[in-house]
Amino acid sequence: MVHDDKIIAGSAKHPIVVLDKGQHYKYGTAGFRMKADLLEGVTYRVGLLASLRSRKLNSQAIGVMITASHNPAIDNGVKIVDPQGDMLEQEWERYATQLVNAPSDAELAKVYNTLATDLRIDISAPAKVVYGRDTRPSGHTLVTALASALEATETEAADFKILTTPQLHYLVRATNSEGTPLAYGEVSEAGYYNKLSEAFVRCMKGKKIEGPLIVDCANGVGGPKLNEFLKYIPQEKLPFEVKVVNDDILRPEVLNLDSGADFVKTKQRAPPHPKPQPGVRCCSFDGDADRLIYYWIDPEVGFVMLDGDRISSLAASFIGDLVESAGLKEELRIGVVQTAYANGASTNYIRHHLKLPVICTPTGVKHLHHVAQGFDIGVYFEANGHGTVLFSPDAVTAFKKTDPQSPAQKDALDTLAALSDLINQTVGDALSDMLMVEVILAHKAWSLRDWSMTYSDLPNRLVRVEVNNKDVFRTTDAERRLSHPEGCQAEIDSEVKKFKDARSFARASGTENAMRVYAEAASRSEANELADRVAGIVSRWGV
Numbered sequence: 001m002v003h004d005d006k007i008i009a010g011s012a013k014h015p016i017v018v019l020d021k022g023q024h025y026k027y028g029t030a031g032f033r034m035k036a037d038l039l040e041g042v043t044y045r046v047g048l049l050a051s052l053r054s055r056k057l058n059s060q061a062i063g064v065m066i067t068a069s070h071n072p073a074i075d076n077g078v079k080i081v082d083p084q085g086d087m088l089e090q091e092w093e094r095y096a097t098q099l100v101n102a103p104s105d106a107e108l109a110k111v112y113n114t115l116a117t118d119l120r121i122d123i124s125a126p127a128k129v130v131y132g133r134d135t136r137p138s139g140h141t142l143v144t145a146l147a148s149a150l151e152a153t154e155t156e157a158a159d160f161k162i163l164t165t166p167q168l169h170y171l172v173r174a175t176n177s178e179g180t181p182l183a184y185g186e187v188s189e190a191g192y193y194n195k196l197s198e199a200f201v202r203c204m205k206g207k208k209i210e211g212p213l214i215v216d217c218a219n220g221v222g223g224p225k226l227n228e229f230l231k232y233i234p235q236e237k238l239p240f241e242v243k244v245v246n247d248d249i250l251r252p253e254v255l256n257l258d259s260g261a262d263f264v265k266t267k268q269r270a271p272p273h274p275k276p277q278p279g280v281r282c283c284s285f286d287g288d289a290d291r292l293i294y295y296w297i298d299p300e301v302g303f304v305m306l307d308g309d310r311i312s313s314l315a316a317s318f319i320g321d322l323v324e325s326a327g328l329k330e331e332l333r334i335g336v337v338q339t340a341y342a343n344g345a346s347t348n349y350i351r352h353h354l355k356l357p358v359i360c361t362p363t364g365v366k367h368l369h370h371v372a373q374g375f376d377i378g379v380y381f382e383a384n385g386h387g388t389v390l391f392s393p394d395a396v397t398a399f400k401k402t403d404p405q406s407p408a409q410k411d412a413l414d415t416l417a418a419l420s421d422l423i424n425q426t427v428g429d430a431l432s433d434m435l436m437v438e439v440i441l442a443h444k445a446w447s448l449r450d451w452s453m454t455y456s457d458l459p460n461r462l463v464r465v466e467v468n469n470k471d472v473f474r475t476t477d478a479e480r481r482l483s484h485p486e487g488c489q490a491e492i493d494s495e496v497k498k499f500k501d502a503r504s505f506a507r508a509s510g511t512e513n514a515m516r517v518y519a520e521a522a523s524r525s526e527a528n529e530l531a532d533r534v535a536g537i538v539s540r541w542g543v
């Protein structure tokens, strides 16, 4: 077939590491993610799939992002982005897995051709792939493997070099919508910064940002990108004092080390460096800048965290009020999407106080995004700070076309329109979400303490448990229960019953070789105790 010889030759240069018997590569929560030295061949094969996907979708550009986000520096990962900037359609994860697990170079060409035939893809049609990578040194090798696959399949390639994950998602959508009425923005990194800064100024409309903000960038790609973005803020119009910390990308070993959104969320404390300053508003990005967590050190009570659940309820409440002031309450359906990790108190607050519907999905923004698209305004955040707010085309039209009957209504409509430009519509974006939070706090004239008073979190704990075989664990009910191994869930249930207002679940991570256990209960000590007991159960069943 057309590309066979080149595919086979390229694959020989970027060979797949054959895994131990019984093991195979899986497209996980966020693509293929593992130790970087296993990924060269995987990335080559992902390049082949991206070219097929582009050809299947009328030559639209497909994105490939090389990152392992919150994982340690020795890991890396590769994932595919669909034309609108959202995650790869799930049906295609299966095809990615088939290609990546082909046992030899010749078999690989066969699987490629079979997919092309079965999916009725014309492999001589034009194809385009847009790609980027985070700051991990292993990214060089992986990008070379990817470029080699694109060359073998005669695919046009646009290498945007080092990017945050959400920037790559932005660029994919901008590329595909360029020159159309739905143009998403200029196809460049500068275009991304311009769009955000312009929308930020429109959202603020003369409101003031109180006090400085310290942003911990996990020593990842977010550091240089945030520093670059800050140059686009017109400080004379909108003074915004930001101190960027943990932005050392020259020492790869410090990536995500004792810093970043994952550290803050799982350890429930501020990064030790630089020494936290009591009272100052702080936030953390993760290694590829798609997650955001706020916090401060309260001089009286110590560390207080405002995680993804808090960002979600803050956004839902603010946008809900604006929609009401804009006279669109009857017209637009607002909903919130969470996962099993959402604190029970946040779900209660959204359902009973904000009176908005809440849907629970399995972990992974790919699941939440899809469900959020079912609303006119879909707010989705994972507790770990990964999420965004989606506005349907009808909602955006309503913001722009509704004829305001009062200055207050006009104000609300303008702010909603500006928010729909400020908030990344393709995927969770720490930078864009941070600007959204700053806008809301400024509009409400709220400090982080005011924000934290909206409801009280149930004490909770998240534990990582290493087991021999995480594949024996299978979940049901949006990951809230284990269906396998049989008997394990009954043991968890019997422990949960012993604690007040308690809930706990266990699931296999899709980005790390570990199990995750979550527990919440009426008191901190009970949440800790329950998490330890469930972790013990999981360890025993995972041998």
Ligand code: G16
Binding pocket: 029, 030, 068, 069, 070, 071, 286, 290, 291, 363, 364, 365, 366, 382, 384, 386, 508, 509, 510, 511, 512, 516
């Ligand atoms: C990725 C996904 C998130 C998910 C996280 C953890 O985040 O994009 O949706 O919550 O992994 O997933 P798991 O518990 O399966 O390991 P990131 O920021 O690491 O790309």
